[in-house]
Amino acid sequence: EAGVAQSPRYKIIEKRQSVAFWCNPISGHATLYWYQQILGQGPKLLIQFQNNGVVDDSQLPKDRFSAERLKGVDSTLKIQPAKLEDSAVYLCASRRGQGALMDTQYFGPGTRLTVL
């Protein structure tokens, strides 16, 4: 079974530029998460999708961040315009379904964003 794929792995941009990250979850996983992980901290949930619908985006800075999951498979997270404080690793995770034994989240390798 292929794991969660993310690209790019690394990105360096100037502040006020735009950037997009891509995630391909494990096949058949209905739930997809985007996290922001700042160095020295645990992951912070940005947005959660169930199929192609948004379950929770309460911590997504909507003035600059946007995300979509068209057709309930791949997802894209965009930042426009980027700020210095957006420097972080952006993690994508997916989960198969409902039920206590299906709550394991599978993570991608992350995208390390540096904003100069």
Added chain:
Amino acid sequence: AQTVTQSQPEMSVQEAETVTLSCTYDTSESDYYLFWYKQPPSRQMILVIRQEAYKQQNATENRFSVNFQKAAKSFSLKISDSQLGDAAMYFCAYRRWDSNYQLIWGAGTKLIIKP
């Protein structure tokens, strides 16, 4: 609101010895789940072990075991016979039973293995 605290930013252990990582959490719920995730350098986060709060028996996965003290709201991870491949950031996480499967994460503990 629930919180998860990992009070040890960094721990080190000699290879083949045993180390315990601490985690405490704050909740008023009685039904929830607890997790330890491992994040090796430049590699993806993986689940190490999970514990259901309604189970009194401590979870075990090979060399990894937990000490779950529900009344004390403590959930420590014990790694026996430490190996070089255990070097990583370890995150403790909490999930309410009805929380849309969202996790609340601790800040992590960096584990260093000394050869």
